[in-house]
Amino acid sequence: MRPKEVIFRIAKRVGAFALVRDSEWRRLRLLILCYHGVSLRDEHEWNGELYVTPAHLRERLRLLRDRGYTILPLDEACRMLREDRLPPRSVSITFDDATVDFERAALPILREFRAPTTLYLTSFYTEFRIPVFDTVLSYVLWKGRGSGAEVGALCGSPDPLPIATAADRERAHARLRCHAATYSLDALAKDALVARVAACVGVDYAEILSSEILQLMTPASVAALPHDLVNVQMHTHRHRAPRERVLFRRELTDNACRIIEMRGADSRLTHFCYPNGEYRGDLLRWLSEFGVEFATTCLPGIASTHDHPLLLPRFVDNCLQSPTTFEAWASGFAALLPKSRQYRIDDDLLRVGASG
Incomplete structure (x- = not known):
């Protein structure tokens, strides 16, 4: 048991x-929860840092309801935080990426608890009925871990690339990604590469495609999300944050245009989530120029007026977080403990391009 878990208990x-x-200190703060996916089958076994089970999400929402927490839409909560109008025990919920499981597994539970949610949409893969390359490649390698196969020949590796252990799969994943980048493979060519990997390791890729796991929602599905429960906001078009201003602005513009096409011209796009949680000083300036008012990171914390509105912390809930740890963050107690350096705002990153 980790030392912090002992302290929490x-x-x-x-x-x-x-x-x-129940303190005034907590009333002045907002806990922003972050989720990535809710399993449709075995995704939580493959990656418990990204996926939770439906039962896990339901238990979290039940705890918030039973303990008297107020779940607020993120936009409303951020404005109330800024104006010192938050009700006691305020919480907001966010989901990143908008994979199919949000619609199929998460949304029914959010409806059940009437829990408003901000959905950060990365829009490129909504145009394709194929899974996101990086994630499905990792999933296929995991599914084939018992095959005894190696995938070196598929990426021109001079050495065998076995996939039996987690370290093996991480190495194979990196080499395959490098191969795709080296040859500038587009989305369809990357998917064809994953299909070859799946065949090599004995995984039924056609079945994965038909199940639609790890795929983004279709434009029609995004459009049909209930406006009173789900607020769709920006996460870049291609899930990346280029270092050139014109390219980053293109990411925002492409993303915003797709969201407006799906959700309507009256969409108010003032929220942003950093892809992979990676923030920099230049991004803060460019986001402000684009009209973004609030942006969330993946740094653990509970938001207060002391936080920069474009560097709001979130608690990333996943299968590795115990119920006690979740309650420690909901109450605010966890935020009182010292953070290691890796979980604090990195001033060096904020200096990147800050004056350019």
């Missing part, structure tokens, strides 16, 4: 969670 037992949860 003791704190809960002696009533510290309740004390912080």
Whole structure:
């Protein structure tokens, strides 16, 4: 058991969670929850850092309801935070990427608990009925881990690339991605590469495609999401943040245009989520120029007026987070503990292009 888990359990037992949860200090803060995916089958077994089960999400929302937390739409909550009008125990929910499982697995649970959600949409793969390359490649390698196969020949590697262990798969994944980048493979060519990998390791790729796991929602599905429950916001078009201003602006413009096409001309796009949680000083300036008012990171924390509105922290919930840890963050107690350097804002990153 991790030391922090021990601290959390003791704190809960002696009533510290309740004390912080009901404090004025907590009322002045907003917990922003981050989710990536909700399993349709075995995705949580493949990657418990990205996927939770439907039961996991339901239990989290039940805890928030039973403990009297107020789940607010993120846009409303951010404005109330700025104006010191938050109700006690405020929480907002966000989902990144907009994969098919959001519609099929997450949305029914969000409806059940009437939990408003911000959905950050990365829009490029909505135009294709194929999975996102990086994630499906990792999934296929994991599915084929017991095959005894190696995939070196598929990317011109002079050495065998076995996939039996997690370290093996990480190495193979990196080499295959490098191969795709070296030959500038487009989305369809990348998908063909994944199909060859699947055949090599004994995985039924046609079945994966028909299941639609790891695919983004279709434009029609995004358009049909209930406006009173789901607010679709920006996450770049191609899930990347170029270092050139014109290219980054193109990412935002392409993303915004696709969202407006799906959600309507009256869409108010003032929120952004950094792809892979990667922020930089130049991005803050470019986001402001584009009219973005609030942006979220993947740095753990509970938002307050002390945070830069374009560097809001989130608690990334996943299968590795225990119920006690989740409650520690919901109450605010976890935010009182010291953070290691890797979980704090990196001033060096903020200096990147900050004056350019």
